[in-house]
Amino acid sequence: MKQGLVITPKIILVDDDPLEAQLVSHGFEKVGIQADFIYFDSGKRFLEFVEQDAAQTKDVSLVLLDLKMPLMNGKEVLSACQSRSLPKLPIVIFTSSSHPVDINDCYSLGASAFVTKPIKREEYLDSLKKIADFWVGINQRMSK
Amino acid sequence: MSTPPISSVHLAQTPAMTLAWKDLVKYSSSAVGVFDDQFKCLYHSDSWHQIGFGSQHSVGKYFFDIFPQAELVWADLLAQCQGGESMKGDPHRFVFSDGRILWLACEARPWKKENGGIAGVLITLHDHTKEFVARNQYSGEYFQLAEACKLGMLAYWEWKAGHGMLNFSSQLPLIYNLDPEDVQIRSFPEIVASMVVPEDVDRFMEVRNLVYTEQKPQDLLYRIRTPDNQIRHIRTTYQLFEQDPDDGALLIKGITQDITSLNQTQQRIDGSEQAFRHVMAKGGIAMLLLDVDLTCIGMSPVLSNMLGQIPYADRQVPFLSLMHPVDRLDKDTVLTELITNLKDSITVEKRIRHAEGYYLSLEFTFTVVRNEEGAVRMLVGHVNNQTLQREQVTKMAFDNEELERLVLTRTRALEEANTNLQMSNDQLERFAHTIAHDLRAPIRHMQGYAEVLTEDYAQLLPETAQKFLGYIQKAGDKLGTMVDQLLQFAKDSNHPLMLEWVDLSKLIDELKELLLTDTLHADTIDWVLDIKARVWGDPYLIRVIMQNLMSNAMKFSSNQTNSTIIIKAFYDETGTTIEVEDHGIGFDMQYYEKLFLIFERLTGQPHFPGTGIGLASVKKAVDRHKGRVWAESKIGEGATFWVSLPGQ
Incomplete structure (x- = not known):
C-alpha cells in the first residue's frame, strides 16, 4: 500500500514461462502501474488458488492468462472456471497467437479480452498500459 | 445297414444347412424318410425305395399310406415319437404286395423347430431281413400268407x-x-x-x-x-x-x-414312353426329365450338346449337382412345391454348369407327370437358353456398375486428397502458429530484456558493453524477421491458387509506394516501366513475386552509381513474361544454382540485409503457376530476372 487509502490492485499472471511473467510485470511498472503481482506457473496452481479461498480473489483486478502452457492450456483454464462455477474474474488472454480459432474459442469460454502480444517493444508496453488502465481502473471505480 | 450319421436331429434353419442335411438323408445307406408332424413324407433317402415302396412315390404321402402294414405294428411307437420321444422298435416281419418279405425295425426320432416344437418325425427303417433269413426263422411262417392274399392278385x-x-x-x-x-x-x-x-x-x-x-x-x-x-x-x-x-x-x-393289369399298364406306358423318348431324342428340343427326388433321369441330345455333356439318360445325376451353388438354395420353394402337388407347372431360371466349367443361364419350364393315382411320377422340363440375354444384361449392368464404381473411386480419391490437403493446410497453419509462439516468445524476451537494459541501466554499462547490447538487439531483430518470413514462405506455399487477371501496372504502382517506406534510399531509385501486359494468376502470389523482385532490385541498387530499375512486361498467346532489371551489385553466375534455394544468399555484404527467403518465395510462387523464373547477372553491373507465366 503505497498511497494512503487507495488499495493496491492485485494482478494475477498465469504463464508457464517466468521470464515472460517478469517481462510483463516490469512492463506494467514501466508504464506506471502500481500493483501486487501474484504469479502462477501453471493453470492448475491458479485454479487451486481460486478454489481454496474465494475471499482472496475479491480484490483481484485482472488475470493475465497465457494460452499455450503445458498440461493445462489457457482454454482449459477458462473452461474449468466456467464448469466449476468459480468466482467471476476479469481474465485477459495475453498471447502471441492471433489465430481466429483461438480468439473465438477464448471469448466463447468466457474470456474478458483477447490481446495478441505485439512484437515491437513500444507497442508491447502500450498494450500493457491500455489493459491496466481499463481493468484496474474499472475495478477501482467499482470499489468506490 | 448302418444308422445314418445324424447326431442331432434338428431342422437346420439356414438353406445351406438344409441342403446339407437333405443330402445327408438322401444319400444315407439306410432307408430314411423325413416326415412332417402329420407323418406326411417331405423327402427320403434313395435307399427308401429298396424297402419296397418303389412303385409308388412316397413324397407327399402319409407314412401309413405308403406302408399300410406298419399301421398295426408301429402306430403306438410313432405316436409316442410325435409326442417328442425318440423311439426304436424290434424287427418285425412285413409282407409286401409283390410277395417279398422283409424284417424291418423302425427307428423314429422327432426333429425340432428352432423354438423346440416338434416339426416332424425322422423315420429310419433298418432292414434285418438277412439276419432273419440266415437264422431261417421265417421259413415255417412263410405260408401263413392270409393277409398278403387279401390284396387280391x-x-x-x-x-x-x-x-x-x-x-x-x-x-x-x-x-x-x-x-x-x-x-x-x-x-x-x-x-x-x-x-x-x-x-x-x-x-x-x-x-x-x-x-x-x-x-x-x-x-x-x-x-x-x-x-x-x-x-x-x-x-x-x-x-x-x-x-x-x-x-x-x-x-x-x-x-x-x-399281373395282367400291371402288364397292360406297363405296355401302355411303354408305348407312350417310346413316343416320348422319340420326341426327346429327335425332337430338337432341349428337354430334361427329373425324378421326384430331382435326379436327372433323362436329357435330350439338344440339351446334352448345350451343356457339353454326353446324355445323362442312363447316368442319373442329381439335378442340383449341375446347378450353380447359389441357385440350389431356392430348390425348396420352387421344385418341392411342384413335387408336393401345389402346382402343376413352374418356370425357373437356373445357372447350369457346362462341362467346361462355366455356367449357362437356362430357363426351365417344368411340368408334372402324374401316375394314375395322381402322385407325381416325374418332372418334364423344357429348356430355353437365356445365357446370351443374361450376359448382355449382366455386361450392361457391369459396365454401369464399373463406371459408377470408377466415378465413386475417383470422387473418394479426390475427397481424400482434399481432406489431406485441408489437413496439411490446417496442420501447417497450426505449425506456423506454434512456431510463432514458441520462437517468437524467446526472441521477444531477448529483445525485451535488452530493451530494459538499454532503457534503465545504460548509464551503468561501459561503452563496449552498450555496443554489444546493440548487437544482441540487432541479432534479435534479424531472428524475428527470419521467423516471420519463414512463416510467410510456408503460408505462401500452401496458399490456395485462385486464378484471375491481375492488373500488373496497378500492382507495381502499389508496391512502389509500399517499398518506398520500407527500403533504405528507395527515393533515389529511377523507375522505368514498360508494362504491356496483364497476368493470369493468383493475385496474392503475383504480389509475392513482384514484391520480392522489386525489393531485391531496390535493395541491391541502393548506394550504387546507377540506380535505375527497368520493369518490362509483355504477353502473347502463350502467356506473360516479366523482366526486372537493376544495375546494382549483381551476383556471381557461378553460384546461379543456389540463387533460388531457401536460406541461400549470394552476397556476404553486411549492408545488404537478407534472409535468403525472398527468391525462394518467388520460385515457389512461379512454380505453382507452372511458370518459369530465371536470371542473368554480372558482378558490379546488375542483374536481370525474368518470370514467365502461362496464359489463361
Whole structure:
C-alpha cells in the first residue's frame, strides 16, 4: 500500500514461462502501474488458488492468462472456471497467437479480452498500459 | 445297414444347412424318410425305395399310406415319437404286395423347430431281413400268407410231388378262372400247362423243369388263355423247396399272381414312353426329365450338346449337382412345391454348369407327370437358353456398375486428397502458429530484456558493453524477421491458387509506394516501366513475386552509381513474361544454382540485409503457376530476372 487509502490492485499472471511473467510485470511498472503481482506457473496452481479461498480473489483486478502452457492450456483454464462455477474474474488472454480459432474459442469460454502480444517493444508496453488502465481502473471505480 | 450319421436331429434353419442335411438323408445307406408332424413324407433317402415302396412315390404321402402294414405294428411307437420321444422298435416281419418279405425295425426320432416344437418325425427303417433269413426263422411262417392274399392278385400255395396241392389260398382258382376242384386235383400243373398260350409254352415248360430238377427259387412269367377266353399274365414264384419229413417227397411252396393289369399298364406306358423318348431324342428340343427326388433321369441330345455333356439318360445325376451353388438354395420353394402337388407347372431360371466349367443361364419350364393315382411320377422340363440375354444384361449392368464404381473411386480419391490437403493446410497453419509462439516468445524476451537494459541501466554499462547490447538487439531483430518470413514462405506455399487477371501496372504502382517506406534510399531509385501486359494468376502470389523482385532490385541498387530499375512486361498467346532489371551489385553466375534455394544468399555484404527467403518465395510462387523464373547477372553491373507465366 503505497498511497494512503487507495488499495493496491492485485494482478494475477498465469504463464508457464517466468521470464515472460517478469517481462510483463516490469512492463506494467514501466508504464506506471502500481500493483501486487501474484504469479502462477501453471493453470492448475491458479485454479487451486481460486478454489481454496474465494475471499482472496475479491480484490483481484485482472488475470493475465497465457494460452499455450503445458498440461493445462489457457482454454482449459477458462473452461474449468466456467464448469466449476468459480468466482467471476476479469481474465485477459495475453498471447502471441492471433489465430481466429483461438480468439473465438477464448471469448466463447468466457474470456474478458483477447490481446495478441505485439512484437515491437513500444507497442508491447502500450498494450500493457491500455489493459491496466481499463481493468484496474474499472475495478477501482467499482470499489468506490 | 448302418444308422445314418445324424447326431442331432434338428431342422437346420439356414438353406445351406438344409441342403446339407437333405443330402445327408438322401444319400444315407439306410432307408430314411423325413416326415412332417402329420407323418406326411417331405423327402427320403434313395435307399427308401429298396424297402419296397418303389412303385409308388412316397413324397407327399402319409407314412401309413405308403406302408399300410406298419399301421398295426408301429402306430403306438410313432405316436409316442410325435409326442417328442425318440423311439426304436424290434424287427418285425412285413409282407409286401409283390410277395417279398422283409424284417424291418423302425427307428423314429422327432426333429425340432428352432423354438423346440416338434416339426416332424425322422423315420429310419433298418432292414434285418438277412439276419432273419440266415437264422431261417421265417421259413415255417412263410405260408401263413392270409393277409398278403387279401390284396387280391396274389395267391399262395403248397404243392407236394405226387399229391398235388396240399394247400392254397382261395385266390388261386380265381386267378386261373377255374373251379377250386380243378386246382385240388393231381393234374393241376398239367391243366395250367394246357392253358398257356402257344408262344409261351416252350419257356413255361423249360422253367418248370428247371424248378423240379434244380429246386431253386424261380420266377415264371407266362400268359394263359382262361376258359372264358381271356388272356391273363401270370407270375408264379417257386419259393421254397423242402422234403416232407414223413415220406421224403418234394414240397414246393410258392406264390401265383395275376399281373395282367400291371402288364397292360406297363405296355401302355411303354408305348407312350417310346413316343416320348422319340420326341426327346429327335425332337430338337432341349428337354430334361427329373425324378421326384430331382435326379436327372433323362436329357435330350439338344440339351446334352448345350451343356457339353454326353446324355445323362442312363447316368442319373442329381439335378442340383449341375446347378450353380447359389441357385440350389431356392430348390425348396420352387421344385418341392411342384413335387408336393401345389402346382402343376413352374418356370425357373437356373445357372447350369457346362462341362467346361462355366455356367449357362437356362430357363426351365417344368411340368408334372402324374401316375394314375395322381402322385407325381416325374418332372418334364423344357429348356430355353437365356445365357446370351443374361450376359448382355449382366455386361450392361457391369459396365454401369464399373463406371459408377470408377466415378465413386475417383470422387473418394479426390475427397481424400482434399481432406489431406485441408489437413496439411490446417496442420501447417497450426505449425506456423506454434512456431510463432514458441520462437517468437524467446526472441521477444531477448529483445525485451535488452530493451530494459538499454532503457534503465545504460548509464551503468561501459561503452563496449552498450555496443554489444546493440548487437544482441540487432541479432534479435534479424531472428524475428527470419521467423516471420519463414512463416510467410510456408503460408505462401500452401496458399490456395485462385486464378484471375491481375492488373500488373496497378500492382507495381502499389508496391512502389509500399517499398518506398520500407527500403533504405528507395527515393533515389529511377523507375522505368514498360508494362504491356496483364497476368493470369493468383493475385496474392503475383504480389509475392513482384514484391520480392522489386525489393531485391531496390535493395541491391541502393548506394550504387546507377540506380535505375527497368520493369518490362509483355504477353502473347502463350502467356506473360516479366523482366526486372537493376544495375546494382549483381551476383556471381557461378553460384546461379543456389540463387533460388531457401536460406541461400549470394552476397556476404553486411549492408545488404537478407534472409535468403525472398527468391525462394518467388520460385515457389512461379512454380505453382507452372511458370518459369530465371536470371542473368554480372558482378558490379546488375542483374536481370525474368518470370514467365502461362496464359489463361
